[in-house]
Each structure stands twice: as C-alpha cells, then as structure tokens.
Amino acid sequence: MNRRTFLKKSIGSLLALVGLSGGTYYYAREMEPTMLDITQQTLASSKLPESFNNFKIVQFSDTHIGFHYSLDQFAELVKTINKQKPDLIVFTGDLVDKPHTYDWNNELIQELRKLKAKHGKYWIYGNHDHGGYGTDIVKNVMDKAEFNLLKNNHTIVKVNNEKFVLAGIDDVMLGRPDLEKTLTNADPNLFTMLLAHEPDFADTTVHFPVDIQISGHSHGGQVRLPFIGHLYTPMYAEKYVQGKHTLQNDKLTLFVNRGLGTTRLPYRFLCKPEIHTFTLKS
Structure with a gap:
C-alpha cells in the first residue's frame, strides 16, 4: 500500500467512525440498507438480432441472506423483480452469508421459484456460495428453485431462431474459473x-x-464518503468497484452491481442496494 492510499484509507476510516457515531449510524444501519436502486441500462450492439429488441434481463446479486438481510426483504425483492417483466433473470452469486450456519428451509426455495422469466433463470457461484461448505447445498437449493447453473459453460438464448450466448464462470476466489x-x-x-x-x-x-461482463462481489464498497469514495472492497473487486466500465476501446463493457445485502459490517452509506435491468437493442 503506497502512502497516498494509506492516508486515504486512514482518514476515510476516521471520518466514517466519527460520522457513524452520530445520527448517520442509524441511517447507515437501519435505513439505507433497505432502500433499492433499479438501475436501467440499454445494451445496443450490431451483433444483436432484431428479435432481441427490447429483450429485458434483470440481474440481482449478493443477497447475503442471514446477515441483516431477511427472507421478508427477499420476498419484497422478488415482487420488485417480477414487476420489471424480465425475459431473463440472472443471479451473480452470494445467496446467503454463511452456508454452514444458515437455517436452510423451503421458504427460500419457494421465494426463488416465484421469480418468473420466459427465457429462464441462471446463476453463478460467488465466493460465499463455495465458502462454509456451501457448494453442494446452494446448488441443491437453486436446482429446486429452477435456476440453471453456469459453471465454466454457456447456453444459447433463442428468440425466433436468432441467438445470443450467455456464459458463466466458476468463482474466481474459491472456485476454478476457466473462460477458455x-x-x-x-x-x-x-x-x-x-x-x-x-x-x-x-x-x-x-x-x-x-461483449458484456456483468458482476457483483464489490457491494460498491458498502460505505462511501464524499470526496473519498469507498473505504474498502474485497479481493478481485479493487479495480472495478461499481457502475459501467469500458476496456480496450470498447472491446468489452463491464457492469458492476452493488448487490443487495451486506457482509462483515451491516452498514451502507451513500451506496444503496441495487438491481440492474438491461434492455437489449439491435
């Protein structure tokens, strides 16, 4: 860590401590984590066939159910996602916070089943899904909830015999990703x-x-301060923290979702929970 980064993190942590010791603490713990941004993005490409005009994909990520994110909150999220009338739903990892201690039950499966998309529901592993001996447990739950796992493989999404590729890799931290x-x-x-x-x-x-990579994991930093930005993000979410990024002259576009739950600390500040709604355009 260089001197500038050290000072940024030290000053930021001090300001966070002072700020969260007052009324901001209540806001960051009780209020902002229950808010939700629905981020609308248009994905236009000459590679998209006309049949996919206005095709809608909803992404949700990092629910971390069990750590200050309840099944009741998730049930409300399900209603919100269905109101978007998605053609396709994708979940980009970290279903529960600690699979080995979570009280698994059919209620979570039933809520996941209520998510409806004409062209299917897909998911990938996050680090918390593999952690805590969760690999098989989470897969079993998602299988019963009618989600299709993409683990170093891809599927073809078809409309009127026209196609695009939806691919997914295993988790980078605790899995064995193989993009080739x-x-x-x-x-x-x-x-x-x-x-x-x-x-x-x-x-x-x-x-x-x-063409497009969509990710989660970062939580957007969870706590962001004016003029300083995020104070901390986990490994492999240190360079791209939130929002849209373009790489190598638009060769690849990356979208980083801030996720829904929290982990480590139950706070969000200037970093609301988020789902993405992507609308495809030919």
Whole structure:
C-alpha cells in the first residue's frame, strides 16, 4: 500500500467512525440498507438480432441472506423483480452469508421459484456460495428453485431462431474459473454476455470474444464518503468497484452491481442496494 492510499484509507476510516457515531449510524444501519436502486441500462450492439429488441434481463446479486438481510426483504425483492417483466433473470452469486450456519428451509426455495422469466433463470457461484461448505447445498437449493447453473459453460438464448450466448464462470476466489472452457464451441460472431462474480476478472475477459461482463462481489464498497469514495472492497473487486466500465476501446463493457445485502459490517452509506435491468437493442 503506497502512502497516498494509506492516508486515504486512514482518514476515510476516521471520518466514517466519527460520522457513524452520530445520527448517520442509524441511517447507515437501519435505513439505507433497505432502500433499492433499479438501475436501467440499454445494451445496443450490431451483433444483436432484431428479435432481441427490447429483450429485458434483470440481474440481482449478493443477497447475503442471514446477515441483516431477511427472507421478508427477499420476498419484497422478488415482487420488485417480477414487476420489471424480465425475459431473463440472472443471479451473480452470494445467496446467503454463511452456508454452514444458515437455517436452510423451503421458504427460500419457494421465494426463488416465484421469480418468473420466459427465457429462464441462471446463476453463478460467488465466493460465499463455495465458502462454509456451501457448494453442494446452494446448488441443491437453486436446482429446486429452477435456476440453471453456469459453471465454466454457456447456453444459447433463442428468440425466433436468432441467438445470443450467455456464459458463466466458476468463482474466481474459491472456485476454478476457466473462460477458455466456458466458451468452447461458442460462436464468436454471436453477441456474448458473461456472468462473473468478481469484477476484476474483466482484465482476463477482455482477451476473449465477450461483449458484456456483468458482476457483483464489490457491494460498491458498502460505505462511501464524499470526496473519498469507498473505504474498502474485497479481493478481485479493487479495480472495478461499481457502475459501467469500458476496456480496450470498447472491446468489452463491464457492469458492476452493488448487490443487495451486506457482509462483515451491516452498514451502507451513500451506496444503496441495487438491481440492474438491461434492455437489449439491435
């Protein structure tokens, strides 16, 4: 860590401590984590066939259910997502915070099942899904909830015999991601969207025939301060923290979702929970 980064983090942490000791503490713990931004993005590409005009994809990520994010909150989220009338739903990892201690029950499966999308529901592993011996448990839950796992593989989404590629890699931190294997036999001339939990993987993705990468993991930093920005992000979310990024002269576009729950600390400040609604345009 260089001197500038050290000072930034030290001053930021001090200001956070002072700020959160007053009324801001209540806001950051009780209010902002319950708010929700629905971020609308248009994805236009000459590689998209006309059949996909106005095709809608909703992404949600990092619910971390069990750590200050309840099933009641998730049930409200399900209603909100369905109101977007998505054609496709994608979940980019970290379903519960600690799989080994979470009280697994059918209620979560039932809520996940209520999510409706004509062209399917897909998900990828996050680090918390693999952690805490959760790999098989989470897969079993998502299978029962009618979500399709993308783990170093891809699927073809079709409308009127026209297509695009939806791909997903295993988690970067605790899995074994293999993008070359993921795209084996995929047509590089088709519009290709990659689900990758960790956003910094984009520096690898840019060397492959992928148009869009969508990620989570960062939580947007959870706590952001004016003039300073985020105070901390986890490994592999240090370079790309939130929002839209373009790499190598628009060769790849990355979108980083701020997620829904919290982890480590139950606070959000100037960093509201978020879902993405992507509308495709030919």
